[in-house]
Each structure stands twice: as C-alpha cells, then as structure tokens.
Amino acid sequence: MELLTLSLAILFIILATVRFKMNPVLSLTLAAIFSGLMLGLDSAKIVSTIGEGFGKTLSGIGLVIAFGTIIGAFLEKTGSTKVLANSILSLIGLKRSPLALNLAGFVVSIPVFCDSGFVILSSLNKALSKKSGLPVMVFAIALATGLYSAHVFVPPTPGPLAAAAVLDADLGMVMILGLATAIPVSLAGYFWARYIGKSLKEQKKEVIAKEEESTKVPNIRPIMAFLPLLVPVVLIALKSIADYPTHPFGEGIAFKILGFIGSPIVALLIGVFFSFPLAKGVESKVRNEWVASALKQAGAIVLITGAGGAFGAILRTMDIASVFDISAASGTTGLLICFAIAAVLKTAQGSSTVSIITTAAIVAPLLGTFGLESLTDKALSVLAVGAGAMTVSHINDSYFWVVSQFSNMDMKTALRGHTIATFFQGLTGIAVILLLHAML
Numbered sequence: 001m002e003l004l005t006l007s008l009a010i011l012f013i014i015l016a017t018v019r020f021k022m023n024p025v026l027s028l029t030l031a032a033i034f035s036g037l038m039l040g041l042d043s044a045k046i047v048s049t050i051g052e053g054f055g056k057t058l059s060g061i062g063l064v065i066a067f068g069t070i071i072g073a074f075l076e077k078t079g080s081t082k083v084l085a086n087s088i089l090s091l092i093g094l095k096r097s098p099l100a101l102n103l104a105g106f107v108v109s110i111p112v113f114c115d116s117g118f119v120i121l122s123s124l125n126k127a128l129s130k131k132s133g134l135p136v137m138v139f140a141i142a143l144a145t146g147l148y149s150a151h152v153f154v155p156p157t158p159g160p161l162a163a164a165a166v167l168d169a170d171l172g173m174v175m176i177l178g179l180a181t182a183i184p185v186s187l188a189g190y191f192w193a194r195y196i197g198k199s200l201k202e203q204k205k206e207v208i209a210k211e212e213e214s215t216k217v218p219n220i221r222p223i224m225a226f227l228p229l230l231v232p233v234v235l236i237a238l239k240s241i242a243d244y245p246t247h248p249f250g251e252g253i254a255f256k257i258l259g260f261i262g263s264p265i266v267a268l269l270i271g272v273f274f275s276f277p278l279a280k281g282v283e284s285k286v287r288n289e290w291v292a293s294a295l296k297q298a299g300a301i302v303l304i305t306g307a308g309g310a311f312g313a314i315l316r317t318m319d320i321a322s323v324f325d326i327s328a329a330s331g332t333t334g335l336l337i338c339f340a341i342a343a344v345l346k347t348a349q350g351s352s353t354v355s356i357i358t359t360a361a362i363v364a365p366l367l368g369t370f371g372l373e374s375l376t377d378k379a380l381s382v383l384a385v386g387a388g389a390m391t392v393s394h395i396n397d398s399y400f401w402v403v404s405q406f407s408n409m410d411m412k413t414a415l416r417g418h419t420i421a422t423f424f425q426g427l428t429g430i431a432v433i434l435l436l437h438a439m440l
Contacts, residue, residue: 002039005039005318006362009031009035012030012034013027013028013345017350017354025300025303028308028358029050035311035315036050036314036317039317041314050310050314052313053309053310053312053314055306056313057165057305057310058165058305058306060165060264060265061302065298065301066294066302067156067265067269067272068156068271070275070290070298071272072112072113072116073291073293074278075112075229076120077290080278081108081112081117082124085104085121087222087225088104088107094128094132095132097132099190101124101125101142102143102190102193103146104121104146105117105121105146106149106182106183106186109147109149109150110156110157110229111228113151113157114144114147114399118402119406122143122406122407124139125140125143125407135200135202136202136407137196137202137413138193138198139193140193140406140407140409140417141196142194144189144403144418145192145418145421148399148422149182151390152386152387152390153179153185155174155236155264156264158305159352159353159386160174162301162304163357163360163382164379167382168378169375170379171236172236172239175240176240176379177376177436178382180436181383181429184428184432185390185425185429186425188421188424189424189425193421202409224277225278227274228275232264232267232270232271235267236262236263236264238258238262239259239267242262308357308360308361312360312362312364312365315361316364330370330371331377332434334363334367334371335372335437336434337363338384338388339391339426341359342385342386343389343392345359345389346393347391352397355385355389356385387433388426388430390429391423391425392423393419394415394419404418
C-alpha cells in the first residue's frame with residue numbers, strides 16, 4: 001500500500017502539472033491529502049500534519065526567498081546584470097568571450113532566474129559573435145548553460161533554498177559546495193558549446209519574444225553591482241565556517257557576530273540594502289513597485305516550497321526505507337537515488353524547481369537510512385537533487401523555449417545544442433558530487 005501510494009502520488013503530480021496545467025501548490029497539496037487518505041490517516045491527523053509541514057518548511061526560508069527575489073529584481077531592473085556581464089568580459093578578454101559569457105551567466109543566475117537572465121543577456125550574443133568571428137550559437141549555448149548551472153545549485157536561487165529547508169541542510173555548506181559543483185558544471189556547458197556551436201545554424205526569422213526594457217541607471221560601477229551578491233554569500237559562508245566543530249574564529253564575540261549577520265535572513269536583508277543604491281535616481285514610487293513585484297513573485301515560490309514541505313510531512317509518516325528495501329544502501333547509492341528521482345521528475349514535467357522540491361520531500365525520510373546525516377552529507381544530498389533537476393531541459397521546460405526563441409533556434413537545433421548540453425551538465429554535476437562525497 002505504501003509503494004502504491006507513493007507511485008500514485010508522483011504520477012498524479014506529473015499528470016496534474018503536465019496534462020492539466022495545475023499550479024504546483026494545488027497539485028502538491030492534493031497529493032499530500034490523497035497520500036494521507038491512502039495511508040489510513042484520520043482527517044484531523046492529515047490536516048495537522050500538512051499544516052505543520054508547511055509551517056516548519058517556511059519558518060526559516062520564507063523571508064530568505066523574499067529578500068533574494070528583491071535583490072534579483074533590482075539587479076535586473078537597473079541593468080546591473082549587464083554591468084556584471086561586461087565586467088567579466090573585460091576581465092577575461094574577447095578571445096575567450098564565450099567562456100566569459102558562460103561565467104557571466106553563472107554569476108547573474110545566482111539571484112536572477114535563468115530565463116530572465118537569458119532574456120537580459122542574450123543581446124550580447126550577436127554583438128560578441130561579430131567582434132570575435134565565432135558563430136552566434138556558441139555564445140547562445142555558453143550563456144544558457146552558465147545560467148542553468150547556478151540555477152539548481154547555488155542559493156539564494158529558490159530551488160536549492162527550498163531543498164535545504166526540506167532536508168534540514170546548512171545553507172552555508174550548500175552554498176560553498178554548490179559553488180564547487182556548479183563551476184565545473186558550467187564549464188561542461190561551455191565545452192559543449194565550443195564543440196557543437198559551430199555545426200548549428202541560426203534560423204533567419206524574427207525573434208518571437210521581445211526583451212523587456214530595464215530602467216537605465218547611469219554610472220553603475222561594477223563593484224556596486226557585485227556587492228548585493230557578494231556580501232550575503234560571504235557572510236553566510238563565514239557563519240558556516242565559524243560553526244564548524246573546530247571553531248576557527250573561536251567562540252567569543254566574533255563567533256556571536258558572525259552567527260547573527262551570517263544567518264541567511266539577516267545576510268540577505270543586508271544584501272537588499274546594498275541593492276538599493278543601484279536605483280539611485282529612480283523615483284521612489286518606481287522602486288516600491290519593483291519591491292512589490294518581487295514579493296509577488298516570491299510569494300508564489302514560497303507557497304510551492306511550503307506545499308512541498310506539507311507533502312513531505314505526510315510521506316514521513318510511512319517507512320519508505322522498508323518499502324524500497326534499501327536498509328543497507330550506502331551514501332553513494334543514496335546520492336544516486338536522489339539524482340535519479342529528480343531527473344525523472346524533471347524530464348517528465350519540465351520544472352526544475354518543482355522537481356527539486358518534490359524530490360526533497362520524497363528523500364527526506366531516507367537520509368538516515370543512507371547514512372547521509374552529517375552537515376556535509378545533507379548539503380551534498382541537496383546538490384544531488386539539483387543535479388537531477390537539470391537533467392534534461394527539453395520541450396516541456398519553459399527555459400528551453402526562452403533559449404530557442406531568443407537565439408533563433410528551431411526545435412531540432414535547440415534539442416541538439418541546449419538539451420544535450422543539460423544532459424552532460426547533469427552527469428557532470430552528479431560526478432562532482434560523488435567525488436566530493438568520497439573526499440569529504
């Protein structure tokens with residue numbers, strides 16, 4: 001009955017999302033109710049478990065998602081994302097411009113959704129192609145894969161944030177190991193772009209979608225554009241280091257200060273205030289509209305995350321380990337199972353974020369069985385889910401269409417260039433994660 005319940009719940013989530021276009025908040029909540037009924041829980045227990053799972057998941061992550069979305073909105077609306085990209089281009093040079101664009105996409109996608117980032121930066125593709133003499137498809141795929149790598153591995157992107165909350169992982173550890181994983185994953189996309197890009201042809205047609213214009217704010221210095229990103233990342237990483245069992249910063253005043261300002265909520269709030277100077281000269285009414293729009297976007301993500309936590313709470317009432325007979329599974333096997341479930345869900349229904357949240361809910365009760373209980377192991381479990389959730393991006397993924405339409409690719413070209421790239425990126429990701437697990 002437990003195996004049947006889990007199978008039917010996953011099938012329902014996929015069908016509801018793909019076939020009936022149901023919002024994930026509704027599909028995950030209905031799956032939680034259905035699972036509770038199938039498992040024989042009484043109505044009061046189902047309701048209380050869903051409420052507790054929803055609240056516990058969001059208690060430490062709701063404001064973090066909101067603040068991260070505000071930072072992304074200000075970087076996007078002020079044109080700071082292009083300042084970041086051009087800074088990296090000038091640093092690496094025109095000869096290696098595809099690599100520079102790949103890394104620029106990687107940096108931009110930490111606070112900004114990858115599809116928004118591609119819309120903003122895709123105008124650089126043709127300009128750099130003309131200057132360098134390289135085919136425009138090389139730049140399109142290099143940018144797309146750079147953006148995609150940070151999207152599933154590096155907080156404050158919502159997917160990894162949500163998975164860290166569901167799996168009770170240390171956010172600083174997820175961030176440090178996420179960067180270590182995402183960089184080679186991004187480079188895998190770059191190498192594929194250099195290999196395949198020269199054989200792909202651009203369609204000669206009008207781009208279907210049009211780029212939304214950002215508010216032009218003059219004289220944004222690169223250091224100003226980087227600070228809203230760097231400050232929270234550094235603060236959270238320092239707190240994670242300070243909390244390490246050896247206490248490298250001691251246990252005195254420095255430890256307490258880092259514990260406060262390095263907590264994700266406070267660190268991201270500080271990042272928000274570093275993003276405000278980017279909008280100098282913009283009317284306060286417009287800035288407030290940016291904040292309101294960001295919070296509206298964050299609200300949808302927060303609700304999906306909470307619904308995933310509610311679904312996971314119901315699943316924790318069953319003994320999933322005995323269902324799959326994996327009592328003797330190793331940590332390596334556990335990480336591969338996390339990867340495989342996320343990859344199946346991603347390929348079936350298209351959304352990386354939904355795949356990450358659903359998979360995290362499913363595997364949360366299994367981490368103890370796998371022996372993945374340390375801070376490092378939980379962080380690697382989050383990343384294994386993320387690696388699966390990027391394998392693969394194809395026709396049911398909105399990002400696939402953003403990349404293809406803004407790059408004048410027909411479907412066959414996009415499948416050869418973008419989809420196969422995400423397949424190699426996913427495999428690279430899980431390979432790096434398994435290596436880190438063996439080393440750490």
